[in-house]
Amino acid sequence: MSDSHNIIRTPLPRGRSLWSDGLRRLCRRKFAMVCFAVVLIYFSLAGFIYLAELFDWQVGPTLWNEEVGASYETPSSENLLGTDIFGQSVLRKTLYGAKVSITVALCASFISIAIGVPLGAIAGYFRGFIDEIIVWIYSTLSSVPYILLIMAFAVVLRDKTIFGYKLTGITAVYLAIGLTSWVGICRLIRGEVIKHKGRDYVLAAMSYGCSERRIIFKHLMPNVFHIIIIDFSLRFVAFIHAEVILSFLGLGEVDRPSWGAMINDARIELSRGVWWQMAAATVAIFLISLALNIFGDALRDSLDPKLRIQ
Amino acid sequence: MKHKEVRLLAIALVVTIFALGGCDSSPSDKDADEMVLRHALFTKLKGLDPGNMRDFYSVTVASQICETLYQYHFLKRPYEIIPLLAKEMPEISDDFLTYTIKIKKGVYFQDDKCFPGGRGRELKAEDFIFAIKRIADIKYLSQNWSMFDGKIVGLDEFREYTKSCEKPEDVDYSRKVEGLTAGDDYTLVIKLKKPWPQLVSTALADIATAPIAKEAVYSYGKDIVSHPVGTGPFMLKEWRRGSYVELVRNPKFRGEPYPSQGGPGDAEAGYLDDAGKIMPFADRVIWTIIEEYQPAWLLFLQGKIDNSPIPKDNYNEAITETRDLTPAMKQRNIRLKKFTDPSTFWLGFNMLDPVLGENKPLRRAISYAIDREKFIEIFFNGRHLVAHGFVAPLMDSYNPNIKEKGYARYDPVKARELLKEAEQIHGGKLPELKMAMPGTNSFNRQLGQFLKRYITAIGLDVEVEYMDWPTYMEKVNSRSVQMFSSGARASIPDAEDFMGMFYSKYWAPGSNRFNYRNPEFDKLYEKIEVMFDSPRRKELYRKMELIALEDCPAAFLNHRVVFALHHDWYKNYKPHAFAYGMSKYRRIDMKKRAEYKELLKKIK
Numbered sequence: 001m002s003d004s005h006n007i008i009r010t011p012l013p014r015g016r017s018l019w020s021d022g023l024r025r026l027c028r029r030k031f032a033m034v035c036f037a038v039v040l041i042y043f044s045l046a047g048f049i050y051l052a053e054l055f056d057w058q059v060g061p062t063l064w065n066e067e068v069g070a071s072y073e074t075p076s077s078e079n080l081l082g083t084d085i086f087g088q089s090v091l092r093k094t095l096y097g098a099k100v101s102i103t104v105a106l107c108a109s110f111i112s113i114a115i116g117v118p119l120g121a122i123a124g125y126f127r128g129f130i131d132e133i134i135v136w137i138y139s140t141l142s143s144v145p146y147i148l149l150i151m152a153f154a155v156v157l158r159d160k161t162i163f164g165y166k167l168t169g170i171t172a173v174y175l176a177i178g179l180t181s182w183v184g185i186c187r188l189i190r191g192e193v194i195k196h197k198g199r200d201y202v203l204a205a206m207s208y209g210c211s212e213r214r215i216i217f218k219h220l221m222p223n224v225f226h227i228i229i230i231d232f233s234l235r236f237v238a239f240i241h242a243e244v245i246l247s248f249l250g251l252g253e254v255d256r257p258s259w260g261a262m263i264n265d266a267r268i269e270l271s272r273g274v275w276w277q278m279a280a281a282t283v284a285i286f287l288i289s290l291a292l293n294i295f296g297d298a299l300r301d302s303l304d305p306k307l308r309i310q
Numbered sequence: 311m312k313h314k315e316v317r318l319l320a321i322a323l324v325v326t327i328f329a330l331g332g333c334d335s336s337p338s339d340k341d342a343d344e345m346v347l348r349h350a351l352f353t354k355l356k357g358l359d360p361g362n363m364r365d366f367y368s369v370t371v372a373s374q375i376c377e378t379l380y381q382y383h384f385l386k387r388p389y390e391i392i393p394l395l396a397k398e399m400p401e402i403s404d405d406f407l408t409y410t411i412k413i414k415k416g417v418y419f420q421d422d423k424c425f426p427g428g429r430g431r432e433l434k435a436e437d438f439i440f441a442i443k444r445i446a447d448i449k450y451l452s453q454n455w456s457m458f459d460g461k462i463v464g465l466d467e468f469r470e471y472t473k474s475c476e477k478p479e480d481v482d483y484s485r486k487v488e489g490l491t492a493g494d495d496y497t498l499v500i501k502l503k504k505p506w507p508q509l510v511s512t513a514l515a516d517i518a519t520a521p522i523a524k525e526a527v528y529s530y531g532k533d534i535v536s537h538p539v540g541t542g543p544f545m546l547k548e549w550r551r552g553s554y555v556e557l558v559r560n561p562k563f564r565g566e567p568y569p570s571q572g573g574p575g576d577a578e579a580g581y582l583d584d585a586g587k588i589m590p591f592a593d594r595v596i597w598t599i600i601e602e603y604q605p606a607w608l609l610f611l612q613g614k615i616d617n618s619p620i621p622k623d624n625y626n627e628a629i630t631e632t633r634d635l636t637p638a639m640k641q642r643n644i645r646l647k648k649f650t651d652p653s654t655f656w657l658g659f660n661m662l663d664p665v666l667g668e669n670k671p672l673r674r675a676i677s678y679a680i681d682r683e684k685f686i687e688i689f690f691n692g693r694h695l696v697a698h699g700f701v702a703p704l705m706d707s708y709n710p711n712i713k714e715k716g717y718a719r720y721d722p723v724k725a726r727e728l729l730k731e732a733e734q735i736h737g738g739k740l741p742e743l744k745m746a747m748p749g750t751n752s753f754n755r756q757l758g759q760f761l762k763r764y765i766t767a768i769g770l771d772v773e774v775e776y777m778d779w780p781t782y783m784e785k786v787n788s789r790s791v792q793m794f795s796s797g798a799r800a801s802i803p804d805a806e807d808f809m810g811m812f813y814s815k816y817w818a819p820g821s822n823r824f825n826y827r828n829p830e831f832d833k834l835y836e837k838i839e840v841m842f843d844s845p846r847r848k849e850l851y852r853k854m855e856l857i858a859l860e861d862c863p864a865a866f867l868n869h870r871v872v873f874a875l876h877h878d879w880y881k882n883y884k885p886h887a888f889a890y891g892m893s894k895y896r897r898i899d900m901k902k903r904a905e906y907k908e909l910l911k912k913i914k
Contacts, residue, residue, distance in 0.1 A: 065763065071688055085688060085756055086763065159775070250750030254758070254776050265752050271604060272623040 032298030038291035046102035093257035111178025116185035124193030233296035357535030373891035376520035376540030385572030435492035437521035463489030655797030672732035677865035787819035
């Protein structure tokens with residue numbers, strides 16, 4: 001028997017990718033998972049309403065404009081959250097509002113990522129003149145107060161026809177938010193790309209003669225992608241708030257229920273003791289904001305190597 | 311270092327508290343000795359130049375500063391025109407074309423630095439001519455020109471002449487206008503091209519013709535909007551744009567006696583308590599600009615403003631089911647005044663629109679689809695009246711049998727039948743209709759939703775377009791809307807204002823925003839325009855109303871009924887539908903006002 005037969009093969013611990021490690025850490029945080037479930041419920045609700053409208057299913061939230069009782073009925077077993085001025089169910093309106101808010105936040109997030117990430121990556125990778133131009137653009141944009149900028153965009157975009165498509169209500173809102181909110185992610189990606197640019201794997205790719213496009217999108221992007229995910233989760237809440245503010249100011253969705261419009265209506269109804277519309281919209285916003293914030297923080301703690309905690 | 315920062319913060323805090331204290335518009339100790347009228351204005355003032363204003367709030371303030379030749383009697387009903395700056399009612403020639411007006415002597419403009427030595431001069435007949443020529447001056451771009459268009463001999467030619475002037479300063483106001491002459495310093499002669507029975511009520515009692523000192527016009531230039539120099543009982547002391555207006559008593563005001571005669575019940579209501587006393591009573595008049603009804607309502611309840619309308623969401627707090635004051639309001643010694651406003655509101659149709667204009671059954675279907683009773687119940691707590699026609703009930707020519715015609719009934723079954731007919735005329739399914747709303751606030755949004763809900767219920771598709779006021783006006787004036795929510799308020803107690811809304815020569819941007827044309831209606835309008843008040847004219851008004859209603863250029867919705875509240879210290883508050891310069895009549899019972907603070911403490 002050779003000695004080789006006596007070698008005890010100790011199994012090496014299996015390596016974990018950034019993502020699987022992050023997921024494992026995230027799953028350990030029970031409260032974050034509860035919040036994730038809440039977020040999922042809101043998303044599922046929005047998705048369900050889309051499907052119901054698409055296939056014309058006559059179910060609760062899509063029947064928000066049905067008269068279910070008298071004007072301003074107090075919450076009861078028949079109408080859990082009472083009725084509004086037209087006798088419409090406040091519960092149905094609140095549920096429908098989730099669709100509007102999620103749609104706006106989702107579309108605005110994708111637009112801001114689509115603008116901010118490539119610009120940040122290009123600025124960080126090429127530096128020099130291109131970097132200066134991009135930094136100048138986003139510095140100028142960020143010097144204007146955020147809400148005023150969104151309002152200005154919303155006012156300008158409203159009722160404009162672009163490529164034969166009329167920008168009404170919700171579309172103008174998410175375009176306005178998306179076009180003004182890419183600065184944050186652009187800055188983050190630029191900084192991260194500058195940091196990664198001098199690392200070995202990038203230098204190796206350069207020495208292999210990879211094209212710049214390949215280095216940016218195939219090598220650098222996957223390594224900074226977790227930043228995008230974290231930023232997405234945290235910004236989502238801000239976008240929901242922006243939609244609520246715009247609707248409150250009468251610049252958002254006007255023909256269908258949205259939480260901002262509900263709060264705007266409820267503002268003057270409070271004096272006649274009609275509190276349920278305000279309460280319903282506020283609780284709906286509170287729940288998703290809290291859930292997204294806690295989940296976003298947990299995601300950042302789990303995915304950002306510097307913030308990892310055991 | 312830390313202590314220094316704390317000290318600085320403390321100083322900043324104290325300064326802020328004092329600064330905020332200074333911003334408080336509540337009555338101060340200084341007010342305790344002076345009689346101050348306190349009101350809320352619900353929108354910003356545009357300007358105080360009487361020649362170029364039409365909005366209610368600017369007119370309300372400017373009417374306290376500038377005066378007209380004639381005014382409506384404060385107490386008498388039906389409304390009666392009486393002289394103000396004129397010495398007496400005009401002498402009218404037999405052909406009804408020449409008006410000779412004697413002007414009061416001893417009327418002075420307020421003191422202002424625009425006059426030599428800062429002392430206001432006496433009012434002359436030339437000042438009225440100057441005011442009317444200003445309106446005709448195309449460089450001045452007055453909103454009031456339509457009032458005089460084609461009416462006074464030589465005035466249209468003067469307007470043509472101003473077109474040829476390059477700059478506003480080039481216009482020569484001494485140029486003669488045949489129809490506007492001064493017999494002497496105290497006699498004004500107006501010559502008309504055709505009889506104009508409403509000259510006195512429409513033009514000479516309107517703030518537009520109120521004389522403003524020409525010295526001020528030349529001295530202040532464009533700033534005249536914030537430096538009105540008139541002959542009225544008050545003068546402008548301070549105007550913080552967007553927040554505050556304060557007038558003080560004009561020491562040069564000649565003084566006017568409070569009316570000694572009133573209508574039935576006026577003496578019992580206390581409206582004649584001050585008969586014969588010299589007005590104005592108040593030392594100062596203050597308007598705080600509060601664009602939201604809620605804060606104004608709270609200030610009213612705190613006694614910081616004297617009167618208030620009732621916001622719809624506070625209606626139940628103020629009014630019982632029997633339309634009386636609630637015990638809570640009575641406990642505060644608040645008084646209720648109810649009166650019908652000469653106004654009509656509607657959902658208008660653009661008669662030039664290819665879908666709506668050629669399709670009467672479609673317009674009728676929309677009109678029948680709207681439940682006006684429910685509309686009034688939801689939006690106005692059941693206070694307003696259903697508009698069965700467009701002439702407001704306050705008008706002499708209001709047709710009491712108009713309801714029987716059924717133009718405003720809610721009949722969805724009939725509406726659906728008419729819709730089928732409308733589709734046949736259109737040649738297929740009707741396209742989605744667009745409805746323009748004049749605002750994006752809660753009220754307009756809810757109103758848009760309400761109208762859409764009822765119209766879509768009969769099978770029509772409607773898109774509601776919410777737009778800001780300038781965009782809305784631009785679209786209506788350029789005749790590019792399909793349906794639009796709007797309304798009008800008569801400025802004189804004569805239905806001619808309402809009839810003019812359907813005369814084809816007044817298409818948008820004129821008062822006929824429906825762009826309606828009916829040759830028979832036009833013919834009758836041209837007839838009544840030159841007729842003096844008579845049973846025959848009243849009959850023609852009613853006939854014209856039915857002609858227009860039959861064509862259905864709008865779904866008429868409601869007439870406003872105002873429920874206004876005031877504190878019991880606010881005296882001589884008799885609602886008036888057509889007059890604006892009312893502050894001179896108002897008086898404050900200073901003792902009662904002072905006692906209100908104690909009353910509030912007791913209630914709490």
